[in-house]
Amino acid sequence: MxxxxxxxxxPEFSIEQLEEGVQHxxxxxxxxxxxxxxxxxxxxxYTQQDNSFYxxxxxxxVEIRVVSDEIIxxxxxxxxxxxxxxxxxxxxxxxxxxxxxFKESEESxxxxxxxxxxxxxxxxxxxxxxxxxxxxxxxxxxxxxWEENVDFGGYYVYCTKRCSPDExxxxxxxxPTSFNxxxxxxxxxxxxxxxxxxxxxxxxxxxxxxxxxxDDVSYGIFFDNSYKTHFDFAHQDADKTSFWADGGExxxxxxxxxxxxxxxxxxxxxxGTHPMPPQWALGYHQCRWSYYPxxxxxxxxxxxxxxxxxxxALYLDIDYMxxxxxxxxxxxxxxxxxxxxxxxxxxxxxTVVIIDPGIKVDDNxxxxxxxxEKKYFCRRSDxxxxxxxxxxxxxxxxxxxxxxVREWWGTLFKGLVDDGVxxxxxxxxxxxxxxxxxFPNDVRHQYDGHRGSHRKAHNVYGMQMxxxxxxxxxxxxxxxxxxxxxxxxxxxxxxxxxxxxGDNLASWDHLKLASIQCQRLSVSGISMCxxxxxxxxxxxxxxxxxxxxxxxxxxxxxxxxxAGDTREREPWSFGKEYEDINRKFIELRYRLMPYxxxxxxxxxxxxxxxxxxxVMLEQDVPLNRNREDEFTFGDKIxxxxxxxxxxxxxxxxxxxxxxxxxxxxxxxxxGREHDVLTPLDSMPIFVKAGSVIxxxxxxxxxxxxxxxxxxxxxxxxxxxVNSFYYEDHGDTFAYExxxxxxxxxxxxxxxxxxxxxxxxxxLYTPRYETYELKLIGLPFQPSKLIIDxxxxxxxxxxxxxxxxxxxxxxxxxxxxxxx
Ligand code: GLC
Numbered sequence: 098m099x100x101x102x103x104x105x106x107x108p109e110f111s112i113e114q115l116e117e118g119v120q121h122x123x124x125x126x127x128x129x130x131x132x133x134x135x136x137x138x139x140x141x142x143y144t145q146q147d148n149s150f151y152x153x154x155x156x157x158x159v160e161i162r163v164v165s166d167e168i169i170x171x172x173x174x175x176x177x178x179x180x181x182x183x184x185x186x187x188x189x190x191x192x193x194x195x196x197x198x199f200k201e202s203e204e205s206x207x208x209x210x211x212x213x214x215x216x217x218x219x220x221x222x223x224x225x226x227x228x229x230x231x232x233x234x235x236x237x238x239x240x241x242x243w244e245e246n247v248d249f250g251g252y253y254v255y256c257t258k259r260c261s262p263d264e265x266x267x268x269x270x271x272x273p274t275s276f277n278x279x280x281x282x283x284x285x286x287x288x289x290x291x292x293x294x295x296x297x298x299x300x301x302x303x304x305x306x307x308x309x310x311x312d313d314v315s316y317g318i319f320f321d322n323s324y325k326t327h328f329d330f331a332h333q334d335a336d337k338t339s340f341w342a343d344g345g346e347x348x349x350x351x352x353x354x355x356x357x358x359x360x361x362x363x364x365x366x367x368x369g370t371h372p373m374p375p376q377w378a379l380g381y382h383q384c385r386w387s388y389y390p391x392x393x394x395x396x397x398x399x400x401x402x403x404x405x406x407x408x409x410a411l412y413l414d415i416d417y418m419x420x421x422x423x424x425x426x427x428x429x430x431x432x433x434x435x436x437x438x439x440x441x442x443x444x445x446x447x448t449v450v451i452i453d454p455g456i457k458v459d460d461n462x463x464x465x466x467x468x469x470e471k472k473y474f475c476r477r478s479d480x481x482x483x484x485x486x487x488x489x490x491x492x493x494x495x496x497x498x499x500x501x502v503r504e505w506w507g508t509l510f511k512g513l514v515d516d517g518v519x520x521x522x523x524x525x526x527x528x529x530x531x532x533x534x535x536f537p538n539d540v541r542h543q544y545d546g547h548r549g550s551h552r553k554a555h556n557v558y559g560m561q562m563x564x565x566x567x568x569x570x571x572x573x574x575x576x577x578x579x580x581x582x583x584x585x586x587x588x589x590x591x592x593x594x595x596x597x598x599g600d601n602l603a604s605w606d607h608l609k610l611a612s613i614q615c616q617r618l619s620v621s622g623i624s625m626c627x628x629x630x631x632x633x634x635x636x637x638x639x640x641x642x643x644x645x646x647x648x649x650x651x652x653x654x655x656x657x658x659x660a661g662d663t664r665e666r667e668p669w670s671f672g673k674e675y676e677d678i679n680r681k682f683i684e685l686r687y688r689l690m691p692y693x694x695x696x697x698x699x700x701x702x703x704x705x706x707x708x709x710x711x712v713m714l715e716q717d718v719p720l721n722r723n724r725e726d727e728f729t730f731g732d733k734i735x736x737x738x739x740x741x742x743x744x745x746x747x748x749x750x751x752x753x754x755x756x757x758x759x760x761x762x763x764x765x766x767x768g769r770e771h772d773v774l775t776p777l778d779s780m781p782i783f784v785k786a787g788s789v790i791x792x793x794x795x796x797x798x799x800x801x802x803x804x805x806x807x808x809x810x811x812x813x814x815x816x817x818v819n820s821f822y823y824e825d826h827g828d829t830f831a832y833e834x835x836x837x838x839x840x841x842x843x844x845x846x847x848x849x850x851x852x853x854x855x856x857x858x859x860l861y862t863p864r865y866e867t868y869e870l871k872l873i874g875l876p877f878q879p880s881k882l883i884i885d886x887x888x889x890x891x892x893x894x895x896x897x898x899x900x901x902x903x904x905x906x907x908x909x910x911x912x913x914x915x916x
Pocket of ligand 1 (some may be wrong): 291385525600658659660
């Protein structure tokens with residue numbers, strides 16, 4: 098099998114094929130050639146190799162591969178020869194299906210697992226997927242087709258599916274539009290979009306994965322193709338959903354649900370999850386373009402500590418460098434970076450620096466010299482270097498799709514790491530070039546030995562840059578966890594980095610978009626995401642900034658950032674009234690830190706998204722298909738942020754079951770809407786009945802205080818609810834060797850008792866010995882407490898909010914609180 102570039106040979110068509118309807122014209126230059134798309138013809142036979150079945154129409158071939166019980170991959174080879182297996186998104190396609198069957202009938206073939214069946218219609222070569230109740234979940238509208246024609250610019254592959262009237266769609270990464278994307282059309286082509294607008298497309302990332310819900314059943318389509326891809330969700334035609342690419346192979350995974358959560362977890366099983374970030378990375382981060390010189394950064398740090406506003410990370414944007422040369426310092430602004438970073442760290446601040454891919458063309462600059470000598474920079478088709486202007490002026494750009502270049506790039510961080518830098522922010526990696534936008538399509542890339550032009554490599558360039566950064570830092574940090582952020586990325590980028598949504602705007606609509614984009618990223622595989630709090634360009638007023646801080650508390654990654662030509666944007670910049678509220682909410686983030694960290698573990702280990710939109714919580718409730726204003730963080734805390742100026746109350750829908758108002762601890766009935774007050778110093782937050790929510794004592798930064806005890810808020814429930822809690826060293830990879838504690842709590846009550854059970858796994862032993870458990874919402878005044886069979890003598894009086902506090906050893910197995 099050979100790798101073909103984007104212009105394969107034109108096919109030859111038999112007279113029979115021509116008569117069967119492939120449309121052709123007589124071209125005076127190259128004779129008969131198709132000007133329209135070529136469709137698969139009837140199936141003439143099949144072969145099987147392990148878990149793959151190859152169906153042929155005489156010239157084209159289609160592979161149906163059973164990946165697991167719920168995942169089936171489809172590939173098309175128009176001329177019968179498949180490209181060599183290679184994907185940046187799916188590094189290793191593990192074979193997980195053990196049992197499957199194959200049946201042939203007069204009309205069709207059927208490849209079936211315990212959960213799904215893939216049917217291939219013999220006459221039309223139409224492919225469809227059924228669940229094990231024989232319900233068709235997803236089916237071709239027309240057969241897969243392609244186009245290879247110089248007049249039309251090359252080679253395109255297409256897939257068109259049927260779309261039913263009630264079908265809704267989600268996913269595709271960072272699209273700044275309504276959460277349900279039915280009726281819309283998109284493309285994936287990573288683009289630097291300064292001050293982007295609602296509905297603008299494309300933005301910075303390329304995530305060709307979507308989720309459909311048809312008749313209450315969720316399924317996913319992951320179109321693993323790094324070329325420019327296009328999606329149409331019943332926009333052009335209400336009964337069609339199409340996806341196509343400007344090159345490469347038509348290769349997609351059908352991922353079965355039936356719940357949206359199953360689909361996302363299975364997508365993670367293909368493309369990976371985020372590794373555990375260092376715990377400090379979950380604190381509050383302060384960024385701006387740019388904090389310099391050193392005195393400015395120091396006074397920023399002092400302000401945080403003097404004002405008692407928690408903060409874990411301060412950022413250096415491009416001005417810390419010498420003439421924007423990556424891996425250098427501007428010694429005028431930062432004369433002794435090592436000393437400065439150490440002093441900041443002593444005060445609990447980590448320093449994160451920006452890095453861009455553009456390397457200044459300067460023969461006196463070591464990075465450029467090395468890159469040039471080693472031939473690590475990208476070249477055009479005529480072998481001339483790819484040059485473009487970015488911050489430093491004339492630049493050349495490493496080819497991160499070359500493993501040797503990635504290795505080299507990783508070593509370049511040595512100086513910064515020796516100086517004490519704790520995290521690296523990867524920017525402009527779409528790649529962005531001033532004037533032209535990006536690289537011309539003819540730029541050549543090594544593509545890990547599967548050479549290709551920029552048409553193939555563009556969408557993965559940023560991901561490979563941050564991969565090189567992450568892997569390099571990991572080696573330099575030894576056993577410590579690196580922290581990286583990236584602006585661009587392709588599916589699977591979550592294995593290497595967190596993501597922020599780029600250059601947004603200080604407006605109320607962007608605040609709402611920020612919430613939608615984070616939810617969308619979360620169901621698209623990228624859980625560790627955040628937005629520039631306050632908006633990057635433009636000027637927020639105090640109210641907007643504060644509402645954004647409130648949303649930020651429940652963004653997996655929480656960072657305020659602003660453009661250089663805006664007014665200062667720190668939590669205290671808008672006056673005392675706002676400062677106090679901002680402090681209260683940033684403190685909330687720190688109190689909830691163990692809950693937030695546990696949600697990260699659930700993501701990392703089990704593939705749960707961190708943010709869960711309403712449609713994922715209750716897929717069967719039709720109104721939830723378009724509900725985009727609320728979500729849960731993890732599976733216990735529901736947030737309904739405020740997106741309107743001056744809003745004093747809002748209607749909040751709570752899913753079925755029982756809930757508690759986080760602030761007042763008032764019990765609330767789910768399955769309906771509630772009118773909730775929204776004064777500026779509050780935001781609607783609800784906790785599921787039965788939840789066990791861990792809390793830390795207030796800290797100014799992660800690790801400031803050694804825990805002597807851990808507190809849990811336990812919300813009474815009369816039906817059984819599981820919660821879990823995760824803990825580890827917070828900054829090493831020991832968790833990969835099972836050095837962690839994962840605790841499971843089960844809460845169940847009735848009119849006269851509340852029982853809490855705990856089980857634990859993992860090898861990590863925290864230093865503290867006791868728990869303080871606060872029981873909320875007990876329907877009775879307790880009088881008896883039994884821990885692991887022994888009655889305890891503790892005061893069980895209700896406080897003013899009818900809560901009761903119980904102390905227990907951290908290893909308890911069962912607590913009974915009785916009337
Ligand atoms: C880009 C980034 C922005 C950064 C600026 C300067 O616009 O998106 O976050 O501050 O470049 O480096």
